[in-house]
Amino acid sequence: AQTVTQSQPEMSVQEAETVTLSCTYDTSESDYYLFWYKQPPSRQMILVIRQEAYKQQNATENRFSVNFQKAAKSFSLKISDSQLGDAAMYFCAYRSALTGTASKLTFGTGTRLQVTL
Amino acid sequence: KAGVTQTPRYLIKTRGQQVTLSCSPISGHRSVSWYQQTPGQGLQFLFEYFSETQRNKGNFPGRFSGRQFSNSRSEMNVSTLELGDSALYLCASSIGLIFQSEQYFGPGTRLTVT
Numbered sequence: 001a002q003t004v005t006q007s008q009p010e011m012s013v014q015e016a017e018t019v020t021l022s023c024t025y026d027t028s029e030s031d032y033y034l035f036w037y038k039q040p041p042s043r044q045m046i047l048v049i050r051q052e053a054y055k056q057q058n059a060t061e062n063r064f065s066v067n068f069q070k071a072a073k074s075f076s077l078k079i080s081d082s083q084l085g086d087a088a089m090y091f092c093a094y095r096s097a098l099t100g101t102a103s104k105l106t107f108g109t110g111t112r113l114q115v116t117l
Numbered sequence: 118k119a120g121v122t123q124t125p126r127y128l129i130k131t132r133g134q135q136v137t138l139s140c141s142p143i144s145g146h147r148s149v150s151w152y153q154q155t156p157g158q159g160l161q162f163l164f165e166y167f168s169e170t171q172r173n174k175g176n177f178p179g180r181f182s183g184r185q186f187s188n189s190r191s192e193m194n195v196s197t198l199e200l201g202d203s204a205l206y207l208c209a210s211s212i213g214l215i216f217q218s219e220q221y222f223g224p225g226t227r228l229t230v231t
Contacts, residue, residue, distance in 0.1 A: 045222035
């Protein structure tokens with residue numbers, strides 16, 4: 001079974017600064033997808049960024065980028081120019097590419113990000 | 118395009134009762150997945166329905182069941198409620214294809230069992 005570990009329960013960053021959230025995962029599969037989801041106080045889960053395991057290039061979405069290290073099974077999220085609206089719980093998630101299991105997301109325990117002035 | 122909707126948003130039930138939660142996916146999405154979120158266990162996968170068939174199931178007791186209708190709307194049922202069933206239940210929809218399966222979440226149903 002796959003596991004996802006987020007070792008930072010809480011992080012804090014000043015507005016306009018950069019912060020990196022860590023995620024490691026364990027799997028024996030070679031093809032899979034990784035995601036970062038954001039859950040603000042409203043509790044609505046919002047997809048931030050996705051990475052396909054077969055792609056070497058790190059995904060980027062505006063101020064959000066990832067550092068995907070497949071051999072190390074590491075998938076960190078970098079938020080640049082942090083904004084107050086980035087304050088939320090961030091979850092790292094794994095999804096297999098195997099037929100029949102591809103729907104299941106396995107989540108980490110989350111990192112609560114606080115953004116200060 | 119309208120997002121995923123879940124009803125009701127909040128629910129209070131008594132131990133032993135049963136409850137039904139509803140989820141309407143994004144138009145064109147054929148897959149609906151359900152997750153339970155609790156402070157203690159985090160986010161856990163319950164099951165997924167695709168084209169009215171259960172395609173995948175998490176490790177939950179048989180008290181948790183679901184179904185999907187021909188219009189892709191899904192319902193989740195929990196029978197004989199226990200205090201530990203108090204949670205935020207999240208529904209997510211996706212197109213349902215392996216390589217196009219980003220899941221988009223609804224706002225959740227907060228279930229409190231007393």
